Amino acid sequence: MRINLTRFWSTEYLTAKIFLVSGAVWFAVGTSLGLFSAIHLVAPDFFANIAFIEFGRVRPAHTNTVLFGFVTGMLIGAGVYILPKVLNTRLFSEPMGVVAAVTFNLAVLVGDISLLAGHSQGREYAEYIFPVDVMIVVAFLLLTANAVMTVRQRREPLLYVSSWYVVGAMLWTTVMYPFGNVLWRGRPGAMSGITDAIFLWFYGHNIFGLLVTPLAVAIGYYMVPRIARAPLYSQLLSILGFWTLLMFYTHIGGHHLIQAPIPTWLKTVSIIDSFAMMLPVAIVLINWWYTARGRFQNFLSNPVGKFFLIGSIWYAIVCVQGPLQSLAWVQRVTHFNNWVIGHSHIAVLGFTGFIAIAGMYYVLPYITGRKIYSTKLINIQYWLVLLGLLGFFVSLTAAGLIQGHVWLHGGTVYRSVPMLKPYMTTRLFEGILIIIGSYIGLYNVIMTFLKGERISE
Amino acid sequence: MRSSEAIIVWGSLLVVVAAMFATVYWPVINIRDEPSDIWRPLQSQEEKGRLIYIANGCTYCHSQYIRPQDWGIGAERISQSGDYYRQIPHLLGSQRTGPDLSQEGGEHSDDWHRAHFINPRFTRPRSLMPAFAYIGEEGIESLIAYIQSLGGKDADQRMAVQNRFHEEAIAAWERGPDEHIRWLHSRVPQPWRIMPSETPATRASVARGEKVYQDYCIGCHGPVGDGAGPAAPYIYPPPVNFTTLRRHLIDGQYIGGILYYQIMNGITGTAMPYHKKDLESAKIWDVGNYIMVNFINVRDDRIPSAGIPVSYEGRHAKPVTKNPQPEPIQPGKGGVR
Numbered sequence: 051m052r053i054n055l056t057r058f059w060s061t062e063y064l065t066a067k068i069f070l071v072s073g074a075v076w077f078a079v080g081t082s083l084g085l086f087s088a089i090h091l092v093a094p095d096f097f098a099n100i101a102f103i104e105f106g107r108v109r110p111a112h113t114n115t116v117l118f119g120f121v122t123g124m125l126i127g128a129g130v131y132i133l134p135k136v137l138n139t140r141l142f143s144e145p146m147g148v149v150a151a152v153t154f155n156l157a158v159l160v161g162d163i164s165l166l167a168g169h170s171q172g173r174e175y176a177e178y179i180f181p182v183d184v185m186i187v188v189a190f191l192l193l194t195a196n197a198v199m200t201v202r203q204r205r206e207p208l209l210y211v212s213s214w215y216v217v218g219a220m221l222w223t224t225v226m227y228p229f230g231n232v233l234w235r236g237r238p239g240a241m242s243g244i245t246d247a248i249f250l251w252f253y254g255h256n257i258f259g260l261l262v263t264p265l266a267v268a269i270g271y272y273m274v275p276r277i278a279r280a281p282l283y284s285q286l287l288s289i290l291g292f293w294t295l296l297m298f299y300t301h302i303g304g305h306h307l308i309q310a311p312i313p314t315w316l317k318t319v320s321i322i323d324s325f326a327m328m329l330p331v332a333i334v335l336i337n338w339w340y341t342a343r344g345r346f347q348n349f350l351s352n353p354v355g356k357f358f359l360i361g362s363i364w365y366a367i368v369c370v371q372g373p374l375q376s377l378a379w380v381q382r383v384t385h386f387n388n389w390v391i392g393h394s395h396i397a398v399l400g401f402t403g404f405i406a407i408a409g410m411y412y413v414l415p416y417i418t419g420r421k422i423y424s425t426k427l428i429n430i431q432y433w434l435v436l437l438g439l440l441g442f443f444v445s446l447t448a449a450g451l452i453q454g455h456v457w458l459h460g461g462t463v464y465r466s467v468p469m470l471k472p473y474m475t476t477r478l479f480e481g482i483l484i485i486i487g488s489y490i491g492l493y494n495v496i497m498t499f500l501k502g503e504r505i506s507e
Numbered sequence: 508m509r510s511s512e513a514i515i516v517w518g519s520l521l522v523v524v525a526a527m528f529a530t531v532y533w534p535v536i537n538i539r540d541e542p543s544d545i546w547r548p549l550q551s552q553e554e555k556g557r558l559i560y561i562a563n564g565c566t567y568c569h570s571q572y573i574r575p576q577d578w579g580i581g582a583e584r585i586s587q588s589g590d591y592y593r594q595i596p597h598l599l600g601s602q603r604t605g606p607d608l609s610q611e612g613g614e615h616s617d618d619w620h621r622a623h624f625i626n627p628r629f630t631r632p633r634s635l636m637p638a639f640a641y642i643g644e645e646g647i648e649s650l651i652a653y654i655q656s657l658g659g660k661d662a663d664q665r666m667a668v669q670n671r672f673h674e675e676a677i678a679a680w681e682r683g684p685d686e687h688i689r690w691l692h693s694r695v696p697q698p699w700r701i702m703p704s705e706t707p708a709t710r711a712s713v714a715r716g717e718k719v720y721q722d723y724c725i726g727c728h729g730p731v732g733d734g735a736g737p738a739a740p741y742i743y744p745p746p747v748n749f750t751t752l753r754r755h756l757i758d759g760q761y762i763g764g765i766l767y768y769q770i771m772n773g774i775t776g777t778a779m780p781y782h783k784k785d786l787e788s789a790k791i792w793d794v795g796n797y798i799m800v801n802f803i804n805v806r807d808d809r810i811p812s813a814g815i816p817v818s819y820e821g822r823h824a825k826p827v828t829k830n831p832q833p834e835p836i837q838p839g840k841g842g843v844r
Contacts, residue, residue, distance in 0.1 A: 091604075091635055095628070099641040106564020106637065172561035173596045201512050214515050221516060222523050229527060240596030244588040245535045247597045252531045260523070296519055300526030309574035310599055311588040316534045382576055386603035453603075462579045462785050463606040468633045468722070470604075 065147025076119025389450025543589025556653025613665020672776025702764025716797025
């Protein structure tokens with residue numbers, strides 16, 4: 051019995067399997083949590099006085115579940131498969147990866163339950179309570195160690211760009227997560243006063259910049275040459291992209307506080323670096339799209355390729371919108387309203403989420419030895435999530451512009467509330483499309499494990 | 508190629524740590540960690556309320572900082588870093604689906620908040636805020652204490668005004684409903700008391716007034732204007748029953764100016780908030796016309812006045828007094844310095 055357990059822990063790709071399946075589960079759970087908040091913004095008395103699904107409790111549970119459970123988990127799942135592959139080796143320690151995967155998912159579960167029960171640290175994207183923060187840090191320590199050791203035991207001398215990003219994402223998160231969550235101060239997990247806001251938004255933006263973006267980029271660099279069946283356009287660009295991303299992304303947290311009382315020079319730095327972010331993004335996209343040039347048919351004829359390609363287009367959109375909305379002049383209208391919610395959805399679900407889903411479907415056959423259960427279902431999921439998200443983006447951006455202009459031109463917040471109604475209503479139904487897509491995806495993943503057609507060796 | 512992994516690990520770590528130093532450590536050690544002129548420490552009940560605020564995610568809809576371009580509640584003072592002294596964690600927020608709360612203390616009375624927390628639609632019919640009856644009476648009281656502390660010493664000053672007139676309003680109510688109305692009218696400056704509605708009570712005006720009434724007034728004053736809206740049980744002194752106002756017309760004819768003044772400025776100390784930031788002048792006259800026509804069964808918009816009518820009022824405009832003989836304005840009177 052004991053021997054069997056040890057053998058089970060060491061099953062090849064078990065870490066990736068856990069992360070990919072849990073990612074698909076959290077996608078369904080996370081979007082379902084979003085449904086409660088979306089319903090709330092249409093009919094606030096629909097679930098009146100049910101404490102654990104009250105808007106202010108469900109919202110952080112939703113954001114943390116999709117950001118950590120779904121996107122981060124799924125990207126790591128694909129990442130721990132890709133890393134040894136590009137290094138021509140195996141993952142250094144499968145049991146170590148499994149412990150990390152279980153710890154990470156347990157953290158999301160405990161974190162969500164405690165948020166719904168009213169235990170929150172009250173800082174956006176850092177709401178999880180202290181023990182959960184510790185679990186996440188432990189998981190990332192294990193992942194970093196595993197990734198670094200995998201690199202050390204590689205049989206391929208050249209370090210392909212994907213491996214830098216995977217190692218980097220885990221390493222940087224291990225440093226940045228406890229820093230941003232102010233772990234050394236224990237239970238409150240916060241600094242004092244305006245200092246806390248500076249800590250939080252350094253961290254808040256780097257969850258995106260140093261965790262999910264590098265992982266998504268790593269997967270892109272792995273998938274593009276394979277799907278296009280062409281060599282990478284430029285190794286030099288990939289090096290430039292890596293270091294510029296790291297240098298600029300780490301400085302832009304202050305753009306969340308442009309009109310708050312923080313030092314002006316910090317705002318200036320954050321705006322300049324936000325604009326500079328167009329450079330690494332352009333580099334990555336040029337590298338991907340030039341690699342795929344003339345071979346886009348390979349992407350469009352394949353639902354996994356479509357997910358990826360649209361993900362890269364969302365990346366382009368979100369990274370033009372982002373720098374523009376960091377400008378104080380633009381933020382006068384767009385800050386504090388649904389415009390920003392629209393932006394964060396195309397960033398997390400559009401860019402990193404689409405690429406995570408693409409990575410999952412791409413990797414799944416290799417680690418299960420089975421074809422994806424149904425290509426048709428991937429296509430249906432693709433259209434549901436894409437149409438849902440497009441509508442989401444349009445609805446929220448419109449709502450945000452209305453709110454922003456009402457306030458800027460002398461209207462009170464209460465005057466802007468009824469104006470949200472049509473947009474919150476369309477958003478609800480667009481969200482339901484995404485949720486249906488997430489459940490179809492989950493079904494497809496489970497059925498791949500159970501009934502997927504075996505690939506002959 | 509062995510060296511490249513060291514560059515990636517140590518080099519990138521160096522960049523991240525340098526960024527932490529430059530964009531977090533450096534600004535943080537250079538911020539003066541001092542309270543602002545309005546800061547004061549929270550008392551224990553306020554601190555309890557703050558925890559409820561955090562636990563229930565109030566911060567996802569309510570920001571707590573006033574920007575230079577803001578017009579709404581609290582726009583009198585742009586937030587300063589010292590306002591957040593010793594706040595752990597900060598609650599600046601990133602969304603403003605509901606109003607900013609950094610200066611909310613003393614903006615509304617305690618009983619307004621009580622009704623509002625039981626169900627926000629009771630006092631703000633178009634609100635999207637969740638009902639918070641589930642946090643219980645004690646929790647609501649703590650939350651109210653916290654909300655009333657927002658704005659520090661400025662909030663305390665506003666609360667002092669609330670409390671002063673709260674006592675006066677209760678004393679008046681306890682002398683009977685008619686005495687209450689008389690007190691309310693005595694708290695309206697003289698020129699407003701004898702001012703008839705300045706907007707003709709046309710069908711269109713009353714229809715617009717109805718919409719305003721439903722969006723702002725119905726929760727307390729009720730659909731038939733009898734002061735028995737769903738918020739009424741939580742409010743003391745209770746909301747005015749408009750139907751009783753027929754007994755209180757000034758000189759048997761005027762009431763429009765009083766309604767306007769009280770809707771505009773509210774009645775500090777009671778649950779009646781001011782509406783001059785929410786409603787433009789025309790809307791206040793319209794809702795006054797609606798109340799008069801529907802609940803008091805009176806019109807004072809036909810009383811002639813010396814005013815020059817607005818052109819759009821055309822044939823609906825009130826009659827102009829023949830041969831008006833305006834009194835010359837005395838220097839030193841009428842507030843002219």
